[in-house]
Amino acid sequence: MTSQLIDGFGRVHRDLRISVTDRCNFRCTYCMPQEGMQWQRREDLLSFEEIERVARILVERFGVNTIRLTGGEPTVRAKLSMLVVKLAALDVDLAMTTNGVMLPLLADELRAAGLTRINISLDSLRPDRFEQLTRRNELPRVLEGIDAALSAGFSPVKLNVVVMKGVNDDEIVDFARFGRERGVVVRFIEFMPLDAEEIWSNDRVMTQSDILDCLWGEFDLVRVERTSAPATRWRHADGLGEIGIVSSVSESFCDSCDRVRITADGQFRNCLFATTETDVRALLRNGASDNDVAEALQRSVSSKWAGHSINQVHFIRPNRSMSEIGG
Numbered sequence: 185m186t187s188q189l190i191d192g193f194g195r196v197h198r199d200l201r202i203s204v205t206d207r208c209n210f211r212c213t214y215c216m217p218q219e220g221m222q223w224q225r226r227e228d229l230l231s232f233e234e235i236e237r238v239a240r241i242l243v244e245r246f247g248v249n250t251i252r253l254t255g256g257e258p259t260v261r262a263k264l265s266m267l268v269v270k271l272a273a274l275d276v277d278l279a280m281t282t283n284g285v286m287l288p289l290l291a292d293e294l295r296a297a298g299l300t301r302i303n304i305s306l307d308s309l310r311p312d313r314f315e316q317l318t319r320r321n322e323l324p325r326v327l328e329g330i331d332a333a334l335s336a337g338f339s340p341v342k343l344n345v346v347v348m349k350g351v352n353d354d355e356i357v358d359f360a361r362f363g364r365e366r367g368v369v370v371r372f373i374e375f376m377p378l379d380a381e382e383i384w385s386n387d388r389v390m391t392q393s394d395i396l397d398c399l400w401g402e403f404d405l406v407r408v409e410r411t412s413a414p415a416t417r418w419r420h421a422d423g424l425g426e427i428g429i430v431s432s433v434s435e436s437f438c439d440s441c442d443r444v445r446i447t448a449d450g451q452f453r454n455c456l457f458a459t460t461e462t463d464v465r466a467l468l469r470n471g472a473s474d475n476d477v478a479e480a481l482q483r484s485v486s487s488k489w490a491g492h493s494i495n496q497v498h499f500i501r502p503n504r505s506m507s508e509i510g511g
């Protein structure tokens with residue numbers, strides 16, 4: 185019988201994010217350093233069989249019903265579609281977050297393997313700025329990747345746009361228009377203190393209210409009721425499209441958080457901003473039973489804090505960057 189992955193505040197966790205690699209073919213300024221990342225050794229990454237086992241325990245014992253693949257860049261992990269087949273067999277809502285650059289090659293294969301939803305990260309529609317932000321000259325291929333995802337039948341396709349003050353905040357309206365034209369849901373994300381080079385500061389954050397201020401004058405937006413999903417959602421009153429805002433910094437949604445994460449090297453995290461982890465890889469490789477693993481996961485979730493404390497003096501940055509945690 186299924187029990188629940190529940191914490192001390194009564195929050196039930198049903199959404200699992202799996203980072204399949206810490207490597208990436210981009211070097212976004214707000215996420216990774218240009219050079220000097222220490223990559224995990226191949227043998228330290230969870231194998232597909234190990235990932236499947238942890239996912240199965242979480243699905244069968246605790247009713248986890250949503251799995252999102254992330255990274256690093258998930259599409260740089262070889263034979264990713266084989267993992268997708270294994271996870272799709274667990275009968276969960278299976279999604280992926282990607283920088284989109286490999287989708288012209290992989291979108292059809294991943295869709296056929298059982299992936300259903302996709303988020304593509306894109307922070308500028310201007311080639312020069314895109315190159316500054318990602319340190320790669322790949323905007324055309326990412327745009328192609330969006331088209332490939334749509335024509336492969338992913339639904340919905342969402343665009344993740346990290347908005348940074350003085351960097352790309354002048355493109356908010358352009359992105360909202362782009363979303364309406366292409367039939368993709370644009371989700372604006374507040375810049376979080378999880379960048380590898382520690383360039384984050386509060387005054388670089390475009391808050392939800394700053395973002396809405398940019399949109400009100402241009403669009404007639406109607407609020408959509410909130411679910412457990414982190415984004416506040418707004419639909420265009422004429423029915424043509426929707427936008428979301430992920431306000432992790434200015435208005436945290438910790439009260440309704442239902443996520444847990446596993447890193448590429450098999451560390452279970454009960455919060456994006458957690459400063460401690462549970463070493464699931466060691467359990468898997470030292471003969472632990474499914475019961476042992478399940479108990480360790482439940483213990484970790486039981487000890488989850490009420491919420492992160494960004495903006496407070498006692499906030500401690502996790503010692504992993506977003507690219508190692510997976511977003």
Ligand code: SAM
Binds near residue numbers: 378
């Ligand atoms: N490589 C994939 C991608 O870029 O979509 C997946 C991994 S990436 C770490 C997951 C998400 O985290 C992306 O949407 C990315 O834009 C977002 N992200 C990375 N660093 C961030 C930061 N400092 N603040 C907010 N979001 C961030």
Ligand code: SF4
Binds near residue numbers: 216283507
């Ligand atoms: Fe790579 Fe994604 Fe981080 Fe950009 S945001 S460096 S694409 S992991």
